[in-house]
Amino acid sequence: MAGLILALDQGTTSTRALVFDADRRVIASAQQEFPQHYPHPGWVEHDAEDIWRDTLACAKLALERGGLSAAEIAAIGVTNQRETTVLWDRKTGKPLHNAIVWQDRRTAEVCAVLRDAGHEPLVQERTGLLLDPYFSATKLAWLLDTVPGARAAAEAGELAFGTIDTFLLWRLTEGRSHRTDVTNASRTLLYDINRQRWCPDLLALFRIPAAVLPEVCDSASDFGHTDLLGARVAIGGMAGDQQAALVGQSCFAPGQAKITYGTGGFMLLNTGDRAARSRARLLTTIAYRVGGQARYAMEGSIFVAGAAIKWLRDKLGIIVEARQTQEMAARLPDNGGVFMVPAFVGLGAPHWHTEARGMLTGMTFDTGAAHIARAALESVAFQTADLVAAMQADGAGKLAVLRVDGGMAANDWFCQFLADILDIVVERPANLETTALGAALLAGHQSGAWPDALSADPGVEGLVRFAPRMASEERAGLIGGWQTAVRRAISA
Secondary structure (H helix, E strand, O other): OOOEEEEEEEOOOEEEEEEEOOOOOEEEEEEEEOOOEOOOOOOOEEOHHHHHHHHHHHHHHHHHHOOOOHHHEEEEEEEEOOOOEEEEEOOOOOEOOOEEOOOOOOOHHHHHHHHHOOOHHHHHHHHOOOOOOOOHHHHHHHHHHHOOOHHHHHHOOOEEEEEHHHHHHHHHOOOOOOEEEHHHHOOOOOEEOOOOEEOHHHHHHHOOOHHHOOEEEOOEOOOOEEOOOOOOEEEEEEEEHHHHHHHHOOOOOOOOEEEEEOOOEEEEEEEEOOOOOOOOOOEEEEEEEEOOEEEEEEEEEEOOOHHHHHHHHHHHOOOOOOOHHHHHHHOOOOOOOOEEEOOEOEEOOOOOEOOOOOEEEOOOOOOOHHHHHHHHHHHHHHHHHHHHHHHHHHHHOOOOEEEEEEHHHHOHHHHHHHHHHHOOEEEEOOOOOHHHHHHHHHHHHHHOOOOOOOOOOOOOOOOEEEOOOOOHHHHHHHHHHHHHHHHHHHHO
C-alpha cells in the first residue's frame, strides 16, 4: 500500500499513533493514557519513560492492527505537547527528573521577579511570548538549579534539553539526532522568532548553557530515521500540537483560524509572513516553516478545556464518559445562572492571571449535576469568545469562520453553543484527528509521498457547519455573566 504515513501524537494525557493512507484517512490507530503526577499544588509532571514506552508501544500496535509492516511506511511525523520540558543524560539517554508539564506553575515567582525587573519587553520582542511559567525556559532553569550536579554537567556538554518531540526523536534515533522543529523552539522563551535562531541574550537572562540545546530544523525536514519498528523509516515531519492542527486544518492563508480543544484550548490565526504583535497580550508564534520560509500565527491559549470535563469524571464523579455532557447540557432550558471559571491552574490568554483559581458561581438548591456539566462546556466557549475578542481588538477583523477540532469538537451541543456565543460560523471537519494529520502532512511533503500535502484545502465531504442562532440580547447577558464570574475568580 503506497503513501502510508505514521503520525505519532504525544499529548498531555495520552499518546497515540495513527496510520494515514494517501487519501488522508486513518486506517489504523492505537492510544494509551498515562499517569499525571502532582507532587505539590500547581505542579504537574510526567514520567518521560512512560511517554517513551507508550509511544513505541502505540506505534507497533497501530502497525499490527493495520496488518502493516514498517517497510510499508513512507515516513513518520511527530507532534507533541509543546512547552513540556525534559532534561536527560547524553550518554545514557535517561531523564534526570520527571518532565515538567506546560501546565506547571512552580516558576510563577521567578517569572514575576523577571517581569518586575523590566525584562518582559525584551522577551516579547524576541520571542513573541510573555514571561509566564507556561513556557520552557524557567522550567529548564529550575531543573538545572534543583537536580544535584545538573548545571555543571550541562555546562560540560553532558546533558541534552528538549521538549517532548526532541526527547522522542532522540530515543527513536537511538541518540543519533538531537533536533527540534522551529514551532517547538518558538515556545521555549529562548528562540528569536525574527532572526530564526537561539537568542544569546535570552540564554543569558535565563542562565541556560547553549550546550544543552537541540538543532532547530524546518517543520518538514530530515530529522533522521528509526530502526525500532522492524525496518528503517525516515522521520520527516515535526510540529508542536497546535501548529500541527493549523496545518491539519489547511489554514495556510492569512486570516484563517482554528481552535483545538484538548486538555487546553488553543486558537491560532495565520498572519502569513508577518509576525504580528498583540496589544491584547496574545502570543506571536511560528505557525510552520517549510523550505526555509516561516509563516507566523497569533495565538490565544486556554489552559483548561477538556481538562474540565476530565475533572467532572475523575474528581466529581458526575459523568462516566465525556459524551454524557452533551445530553446533560441539552436537557436544560438554560444554564440556571450557573457559571464555571475553570482556573484550576490560573487563567491563560488574554487574562494571564497566574493566581486565579477555579470557581462555580450562581448555584442554588435547584442546581444539579447537569448544571455543572453545562457550565463546564459553556466555560470553554466563553474563554474562546475572550480570545476572539482579543484578536479582533488586535486588528484581525471579524472572523467569518472558525475551524474546530479535538475531542470536545465531537459534541454537537458544544459546537452550536460556541457558534451562538461567537456569532460566527463554526466548521467541524469529518476527521477530528487534525493534529496527527498535520504531522502526517509535513512528513508526507518531506518524503514526497504526498506531493500536494501543503497546498490542498480540506474537502467538504463530512464537513459540519454550525451557524449562530442565538438572539443578541441572550448572548450579551451570558457574556456579561461570564465576565462577572471571571472578575470574582481573579479578585478572590
